[in-house]
Amino acid sequence: MDARGTATPFSTLIRTASHQQHTEAENSTFMSDLLGGRLGMDAYARYTEQLWFVYRALEDAADALRDDPVAGPFIQPELFRTPELERDLAHLRGAGWRAALTPLPATAAYAARVEECARTWPAGYVAHHYTRYLGDLSGGQIIRDKAERTWGFARKGDGVRFYVFEQIPNPAAFKRGYRELLDRVEADDLEKQRIVDECRRAFDFNGAVFRELGAEFPLSA
Numbered sequence: 001m002d003a004r005g006t007a008t009p010f011s012t013l014i015r016t017a018s019h020q021q022h023t024e025a026e027n028s029t030f031m032s033d034l035l036g037g038r039l040g041m042d043a044y045a046r047y048t049e050q051l052w053f054v055y056r057a058l059e060d061a062a063d064a065l066r067d068d069p070v071a072g073p074f075i076q077p078e079l080f081r082t083p084e085l086e087r088d089l090a091h092l093r094g095a096g097w098r099a100a101l102t103p104l105p106a107t108a109a110y111a112a113r114v115e116e117c118a119r120t121w122p123a124g125y126v127a128h129h130y131t132r133y134l135g136d137l138s139g140g141q142i143i144r145d146k147a148e149r150t151w152g153f154a155r156k157g158d159g160v161r162f163y164v165f166e167q168i169p170n171p172a173a174f175k176r177g178y179r180e181l182l183d184r185v186e187a188d189d190l191e192k193q194r195i196v197d198e199c200r201r202a203f204d205f206n207g208a209v210f211r212e213l214g215a216e217f218p219l220s221a
């Protein structure tokens with residue numbers, strides 16, 4: 001913060017810093033093809049499987065981080081997605097979904113980094129938490145709508161439960177509260193910069209997962 005106390009809020013800093021990568025993620029070949037209705041349900045299921053590894057890493061860490069001064073306030077059970085992902089996967093893949101589940105190399109690296117942050121650097125975990133959950137509460141709703149139309153899932157039903165936050169009736173208000181939490185993170189400027197860098201890294205991991213999914217599901221021209 002400068003002498004007049006007019007420093008950019010941290011929530012603005014982190015959003016601005018990832019803006020470019022956000023656009024890249026939205027325009028990635030895999031996302032464009034998926035949301036353009038050009039891929040089959042199998043590609044959507046494979047993507048949902050990748051998310052399961054990431055959210056398990058995020059949410060398995062919750063108990064250990066609940067009392068952490070930096071990451072603790074972000075641990076909010078209404079965000080948890082693992083049970084919803086598991087219901088979606090049972091719908092998409094059948095009861096035996098877990099036996100066939102494999103992470104792509106990029107997904108394994110992503111989940112490993114989340115676990116590492118959770119164990120050794122809670123502020124870094126916050127960067128990963130932000131990148132996923134705030135995105136799910138925002139663009140996730142666009143993805144849900146497209147998925148329902150493209151593959152015929154029941155509105156907010158099995159297959160798209162991941163995108164439905166039953167316990168967050170007002171996502172806009174929740175996001176405002178979340179940004180306040182970000183603004184209250186106790187960290188000096190250097191540490192905030194490191195968190196922003198980790199957020200960029202989180203976007204990179206997502207981009208790498210999209211690239212590998214794109215390679216697995218090329219469009220037959």
Ligand code: HEM
Binds near residue numbers: 014027136138
């Ligand atoms: C096609 C895919 C996507 C679409 C259509 C999309 C769309 C959006 C939209 C409309 C917002 C709302 C911004 C606001 O509330 O003002 C948003 C925010 C956000 N998205 Fe995405 N998004 C997509 C992919 C992603 C991906 C892959 C990530 C990272 C994993 C991501 C992370 C975020 C984050 C962190 C925010 C919150 C920004 C902030 O307010 O701080 N999004 N997205």
